Amino acid sequence: MTVLAQQLLLGLLIGGLYGLAAAGLSLIFGVMRVLNVAHGELIMLGGYGAFWLSALLGVDPFASLVIVIPASLLLGAVLYWGLFGFVVRAHEETRVKNSLLIGFGLALALHALAVRLWTADERSIPTSYGGAVLSLGDLAIPLVRLATLVLALLLIVALQLLLSRWRWGKAIRATAEDWQAALLTGIDIRRAYLLAFALGTALAGAAGTLVTVAYSVSPSIGLEWTLKALIVVVLAGLGSMMGTFVGGLVLGVAEAASAATFGGPYREIVGLVIFVVVLAVRPRGLFGR
Amino acid sequence: MLEISGLESGYGDVRVLSGVTLSIAPGEIVALLGPNGAGKSTLLNCVAGLVRPWGGAIRWDGDDLRALDAHLIVERGVALVPEGRRLFGGMTVQENLELGAFAPRVWGGRRAALERVYALFPVLAERRRTAVQALSGGQQQMVAVGRALMARPRLLMLDEPSLGLAPRLVAAILEALAAINREGVAVFLVEQNVPAALSVAHRGYLLEGGRIVGEGSGAALMADAHVRRAYLGPLAVRHGE
Helix, strand or coil: CHHHHHHHHHHHHHHHHHHHHHHHHHHHHHHHCCCCCCHHHHHHHHHHHHHHHHHHHCCCCCCCHHHHHHHHHHHHHHHHHHHHHHHCCCCHHHHHHHHHHHHHHHHHHHHHHHHHHHCCCCECCCCCCCCCEEEECCEEEEHHHHHHHHHHHHHHHHHHHHHHHCHHHHHHHHHHHCHHHHHHCCCCHHHHHHHHHHHHHHHHHHHHHHHHHHCCECHHHHHHHHHHHHHHHHHHCCCCHHHHHHHHHHHHHHHHHHHHHHCHHHHCHHHHHHHHHHHHHCCCCCCCC | CEEEEEEEEEECCEEEEEEEEEEECCCCEEEEECCCCCCHHHHHHHHHCCCCEEEEEEEECCEEHHHCCHHHHHHCCEEEECCCCCCCCCCEHHHHHHHHCCCHHHHCCHHHHHHHHHHHCHHHHHCCCCEHHHCCHHHHHHHHHHHHHCCCCCEEEEECCCCCCCHHHHHHHHHHHHHHHHCCCEEEEECCCHHHHHHHCCEEEEEECCEEEEEEEHHHHHHCHHHHHHHCHHHHHHHHC
C-alpha cells in the first residue's frame, strides 16, 4: 500500500512538469493553430541551458531560470521570425500540415545539433541539496522534485495572470477565440502570434530546466516530451492553462498507477490510451471550451 | 469620406463583387440592401480589410485602404460590427468592450469611451461582469455595437445587426444607431429588414448579383416599385398600388 502511494506521489510530482510542458504547446496551438512538434526539443535546449550554466558558471539550477526563461523567450521570437511566422500566413486549414513539416525539420536539426555539440550522453546537475527528502509518515518526498512541482504551478499562475491582466495578454486570448474579430478590434494579430510563440517557448525552456534539475537531460528526450505534452493538451483541452496543469497531474498519476498495476513497461501505454479515449469520448478535452 | 470605385472581389475562383461604386459622406446613414448572396457582407469585409479586393479602389479620406491590414483600418476610424456579432464568448461584457479600444489611437481614452457606451446601453453597465455567453441575443448585439464604438470610429459599419432579434430589440438597436449618428458618426448599414433600415437611413443602395442596381433617398427607395416587389413582398405591393 505504501509502495503504491509512494509511486503515485512520484507520478504526481512529474505530472507538474507534464503540465508545464503542455502549457506552452497548448498556448501556441490555441492561438496560432500551429502544432509545434519541436516543442520537446525546445524543452531539451532549456535543459542544456541550465546544465551548462551550472557546469561552466556554477549557477544554481533553480536560479538559472532567471536566465533560461528570457533566453527562451528570445529564441521563440527568433524561431517565429525565421520559421513559424511564414506558416500563419497560410490558410487556416493548411497551417497544421505546414507547421508539422517545419516542426519535424526543426526537431531533427536541434537533436542532431545537440548530439554534435554536447554528445549523446545523459546529463544531470549535481547539487548539495539533491538528496534531501521530506518524510511524511511512510512517504518520502524528494525535495527537489517537490520544488519543481511548486515552481511549475507558480509559472502557470503567472501565465494565467499575464493572459488575464496584461493588455497584450487579453489580445492573445482574443486572437485565440476569433482572430477575425480580434483584427476588427484593432489587434495586430501577427504580434499576438509572435508573443504567444515566444511565451510558449519560454515555458518550454522553464520546463526543460526543471526536468534537468529533478531528472536528467540528453539530446533524445525531445520526442518523449512532445508526446507527453500532446497527450496532456488533448486530455485537458484548449483555453485553460490551469486545466492544462491539472491534466499534467492526471497523466503523471495515471502513468504511475499503470506502472504499479501492470509493471514498469506499461507506464507509457496509459498516455496513449488516454489520448485515444479522450478523442473518442470527449474530443474537446476535460476543461476545453 | 469613403469612396469605393469599381470594386471587385470574391473567394477563390468565385466572383462576388463586379465593379461596385458608392460613397458615404460624413454624418450620413447609408443602407445597403440586397438579397442573400448579393455580396453585401463581402463589400463590408473588403472595406474592413478582412477580404482582399481583386480590383478597384477603396478610398478613405483620399488614402487607399486596400494597402492596409485590418487592424490599421480600425486605427484610421473605420469599425465593423460583423455578421453574427463575433464576440469573445469566454470574456465578460467589459473585457469585450475594452478590447474594442485596442487601437493605440483610442486605448488611452478607453475609460471615457466605456462610460459613453454604458450611457448608450445602460443594461450593459448592469451586466459588465457577466460573461457575454450568458447574455440574451439583443444584449449581445449591444455589446457588439458597443465594442465597435469603443474604437471611436468616424464610420460605423454594421452587418445585419437585426438578425434573429425580436422587433422590440430591432427598434432599440436602430434607435441607438440614430443616437450614435447624431454625435457625428457616419453609419453604413447592411440589413435584410428593409423597412427597418430605410426608416433610419438617409440614403440607400441596392446591391444585386455583385452590382449596384439602384440608389436613392430612404423615402424614394421605400416607394420604389422594384424595391417593394423584391424586398417587401407581394402584400406590400398590393397595399401600395
